[in-house]
Amino acid sequence: MDYWRWTESAWKDPDVPDWRGAMVTAGVDIGSTSTQAVILLDGKLYAYANMRTGSNSPNSALEAMNRAMEGTGLTLEDLRFTVGTGYGRVNVPFAHKSVTEITCHARGANYLYGPTVRTILDMGGQDCKAIGCDAKGAVTSFMMNDKCAAGTGRGMEVIANLLAVPVEEIGPLSLSIDGEPEPVSSVCVIFAKTAATGLMRAGWSKEKVLAAYCLAMAIRVVRLLERNGVEEDFAITGGIAKNSGVVRRIERLLGITALKTDLDTQIAGALGGALIAGDLLRKRQASGKG
Amino acid sequence: MIAHYGFEDGSGVFYITIDTGKCARCEDRGCAGGCPEGLFALEPDDEDIPVAGIREQARNALKAACAACKPLERRPALLPCQKSCGLEAITHSW
Amino acid sequence: MIAVGIDSGSQNTKGVAWEDGRVLARAIRPTAFETNGAAAAVYRTLLAELKKPAAAAVVSTGAGRKSIEFADGEINEIRSAVRGARFAAPGARLIIDLGAEACRVIKLHADGQVDSYEVNDKCASGVGTFIETMARALQVTMEDMGPLSLKSTRIVPMNAQCVVFAESEVVSLIHQKESKEDIACAIHTGVSNRINSMVRRVGIVDGIVLIGGTVLNTGLAKCLRDAFGREAVVPEKAQYISALGAALYAAELAGGKG
Incomplete structure (x- = not known):
């Protein structure tokens, strides 16, 4: 019986008509019970999804990301840099790098709460x-x-x-x-x-x-x-x-x-991952490896 | 960074704290080698400098792993890990 | 002159009737949140078996010892365990008393005086409840756990220590088609390692005696011996040893010769 599980959620910024032309970065946080995917445009929150973690981490990551991309026209190929985090962080097949959840959480909370x-x-x-x-x-x-x-x-x-x-x-x-x-x-x-x-x-x-x-x-x-x-x-x-x-x-x-936020508090890790993805991408571009 | 590795359960609080601000040339000094249980590992910090941490697999077993170094009677003033560190970067909560 | 010792455990209440240097009767029943009631029932069972109206003295021990209204005295779990274990195994130097919700590791001097001890009754990962919960997850009885574990042929690593997390891990090990034998052994190994860390703290010596209801599990006893790297004796009727210890005090209280 799942008395304790929170309902799944997804969100997309209604004021952004199109992502084309922006730097698209993403973060995926595979937790033991839930998995979140967050997409940023030029470092600004664009879309996210919060799903239950299934028995297979790579699938959970993909499902969460697909849900976040739903209705945006984005595909995995459009994600310029993706960071995986959480206990299943090494199991995000489309991630470019994995970062510990502590680092990602702090960064995500900094964005969510200022x-x-x-x-x-x-x-x-x-x-x-x-x-x-x-x-x-x-x-x-x-x-x-x-x-x-x-x-x-x-x-x-x-x-x-x-x-x-x-x-x-x-x-x-x-x-x-x-x-x-x-x-x-x-x-x-x-x-x-x-x-x-x-x-x-x-x-x-x-x-x-x-x-x-x-x-x-x-x-x-x-x-x-x-x-x-x-x-x-x-x-x-x-x-x-x-x-x-x-x-x-x-x-x-x-x-x-x-502090309070209207956004889903469970996305902090994935959000931090997406922000760090942006940093890493900019660093790469600056060093000419972009 | 003040990194607390370990856990609390009903039986007590078992954390090893590493003040990575005090870490210096861990790699050259071989500070992580002092633990008889091999709990320590060098990991890159945010600036990619290797500093001492506790191996991920060992973090939830500190109570058992450290037991031999912490007899109820005649516990040494400095534990082997603290001795080999030498920079007072390592403290234990129990 | 009959002396009775009652060990009021979190799970079971055990009673021992003692007279003239020997055990006359034993009785056990679930405590089931009725500490005094269960103790009274155990006492009645003992008296009925001996066809006696009352005992000369009753001494209680165990977690519920203070709630037993008809007891003439009470002693703590360390004292009853030491007294009982030294009677059952005179050379005992290290007593490990493993119950459903507590584990005590007691180191003795050669003369039987307590040197030091370590108690865990705050975390279920190192006590009998852990094994019981895992047996449920494995869908086998507690009685099956020992024999199953002894047939294990392969080491299966178990990472979770907390009962709550280990339960899920056992379920996923079953899904991974690990055998019940190997999982049972992994469960016992985990508990044994946690108890061994308590033993290491007090310092290991020869003369290890295992007592309490949980050590009747032969698979666990083997894993404990493996963890210690030493022999460890399980006395007969190991679940009654603390009640026996209390009975010996009761005999003293009654003025008889224990």
């Missing part, structure tokens, strides 16, 4: 990253956790499955109760699941159990952020940015409001 961003939290399906960056979107510090499911989308999935709550409803439900319960004390998702079962037996409502788990998750994420260093402005990317139950609690614990 040059004032200094701290980025990225929570994906199977990992959680805290990234510090400068005004150009270059990484100054990072801390990552992909060993343990607590503090990742998957951890939330386990609890959502247990309570049979669709992922979109976790946030609103967890914020619908008066006051805040004690957080679930176990970090480990498996032990937290046992604890949640115990709480339900003790008569807690689903909403209250969700609140206790969202709070536990927020506490853990804030610990990761604080260990890496927190400096404003602060932005949250990845699937978890869509879970208000965790985001609101992180903001409260940090005493900082995260």
Whole structure:
């Protein structure tokens, strides 16, 4: 059951009639659960798609890119430079280069939220990253956790499955109760699941159990952020940015409001990849290898 | 760059931190060779200068890999990796 | 004078009745969120088997030891494990107590005093629950895991350590047509390596004794021996050793000679 998966999305800038004549660069971010493709025209966001990752990384990359190119008339041959990133980054058959996701995320967040961003939290399906960056979107510090499911989308999935709550409803439900319960004390998702079962037996409502788990998750994420260093402005990317139950609690614990964007927060990595693709292409052209 | 490699799980926080700003001539000095478990590898940073990092496959196994260097009793003041680095670029969270 | 030890584990509650230097009866039942109820039921089963109205003293141990209302005393898991293991295997120097939700590695001096110990009850990757969850993913019973693992002929690498991620990895290994035998062995090897890192921290010595419900798994025991590179003994009825330790304390409490 896919209680936790976010819906797929695609977007194209309606104000750009034609891409011909512009420098077309792209980024593809193959994550463990979702894959994003982003296309830029002269370094400006033009189109993107956010899809589920299938069992085959190269196919997932191609499908996401085809979806992003849909209705634009673009073909793979038109992409002047493509960067692959994410855990499946070496499996993007049409990429010219692969770049680590930390580097891409910082750069993408710099574009999405502007040059004032200094701290980025990225929570994906199977990992959680805290990234510090400068005004150009270059990484100054990072801390990552992909060993343990607590503090990742998957951890939330386990609890959502247990309570049979669709992922979109976790946030609103967890914020619908008066006051805040004690957080679930176990970090480990498996032990937290046992604890949640115990709480339900003790008569807690689903909403209250969700609140206790969202709070536990927020506490853990804030610990990761604080260990890496927190400096404003602060932005949250990845699937978890869509879970208000965790985001609101992180903001409260940090005493900082995260910057908002209307764009899909999951595209940060692919967007950064496409921006870096542009840099690399310009570098090549300048050195005459273009 | 302050690079934290490792993980946190229910049992604790296990990160090796490398301050790549302190790294200097890693390649010539052979600093990465000091780890008995071979955890370190030189990787190009943003300016394509090779600096020390933790091998990707080893990052989620630091707790186990470092166990022999960190006995509960009589732990040395400087770990072998810190000794071979010599520039105080390497710290451990546990 | 009957002394009873009750080990209230996260998964099972075990009881041992003791008198005059020997075990008279054993009983076990799932704890199932009813700590006191399960302990009371185990106690009743023991008494029914012995046809006795009550024990002279009851001592509790284990995760739920403080919730057992009828106990005359309680001791922590380290003390009960040491007492029981030293009784079952007098030369024990390194005790590894592996339960469903906890792993304890206890190093002893030659005289049986505790030297140092390391406990993990916070991460499921190094405890019995890990194997149980993976067995479900493999669609085999816990009892099958050991024999399957012993028939493994090929090393299959498993990268994920977290129960949640390892579950998906096992499913994908099945899809890759890896054999259940080899996957079972990979699961046990992973747990063994994580336990071995605790052993390395306290420092390895000979005289290794494995206790707790999880070590009844013969495949795991073999992988643990391989990881340690040393012999490791599994005493008879290894899941009752901590309850036995508690019973020995109960006998002392009752004034009898343990």
